[in-house]
């Protein structure tokens with residue numbers, strides 16, 4: 001009976017009357033689908049097809065025990081130490097969070113809300129405008145070039161901050177470190193955030209620039225190249241004063257964003273350089289084979305520095321191909337908007353076998 005009574009309430013007076021005013025205006029991010037069905041070839045959310053480092057799994061198993069009754073280290077010092085050692089920076093230059101989405105959220109609130117508009121590409125990670133809505137950050141999008149590239153000249157205008165992923169998502173296109181440095185040389189009055197979620201699949205990290213450019217913040221995730229999307233760990237590297245701002249927001253929000261498993265597993269993953277290098281290498285090798293095979297089927301594939309490719313076919317729409325692949329239990333990601341990218345599919349680089357299944361299915365679809 002209580003359920004029925006709820007329905008009557010909904011009709012008479014919407015439950016949203018209890019919402020805070022800000023909630024009415026939010027347009028939440030829509031994450032890629034995580035289907036419950038088994039036996040799918042899942043190439044839609046850029047997860048790594050190889051498992052996490054066995055050393056990370058071992059470190060997490062070792063955390064199962066009585067110590068779980070105690071809170072974790074609020075500063076995650078062990079993990080910050082491992083990240084600092086990997087990148088050759090000081091622990092005071094490192095901030096960690098519950099996935100890079102949380103690190104990004106704190107960054108928007110702590111560093112990117114100013115009088116001038118925040119600049120980011122018109123085609124990019126679609127969480128950025130969502131954070132702007134949540135935190136009331138004024139923003140302006142900057143169109144990508146005709147070839148879906150970022151032109152740094154276009155960002156040389158007054159602004160309250162700049163953010164873009166490198167490689168960009170969902171295009172996969174990479175910007176060189178020289179180009180990023182060219183931007184940093186002129187844009188000194190606001191923070192420049194480089195979201196390097198996919199940098200380990202062939203790009204050169206801007207972390208090497210943080211000691212020379214105090215306005216630079218570089219954000220990484222362990223979800224992609226370290227195969228720990230399920231653990232939720234991300235981090236930022238920058239000048240200690242930028243990190244201080246992030247810590248002030250974090251400690252006003254959640255003192256313990258990383259649990260004991262996350263701290264132990266992520267630290268071990270950062271330390272296991274051999275496994276990391278080998279799995280990244282395998283993804284890159286499979287990516288180049290996948291690109292050649294897609295091109296042989298008549299696809300145009302944008303140059304990718306990521307663990308996914310962005311591809312369109314001259315005679316078939318992205319939505320149509322995505323739906324037909326789905327009928328064959330292969331899931332890729334399609335974006336309806338903006339219109340410029342509607343013809344494309346974003347395909348995560350899976351194992352060789354998964355990519356072979358994709359190519360076989362596309363051959364069937366295209367020859368039907």
Ligand SMILES: Cc1ncc(COP(=O)(O)O)c(C=O)c1O
Nearest residue numbers: 099100101125165197221223234
């Ligand atoms: C460009 C970009 N940044 C950040 C993220 C967030 O990653 P996570 O929250 O898993 O660390 C993603 C996830 O797909 C992404 O594509």
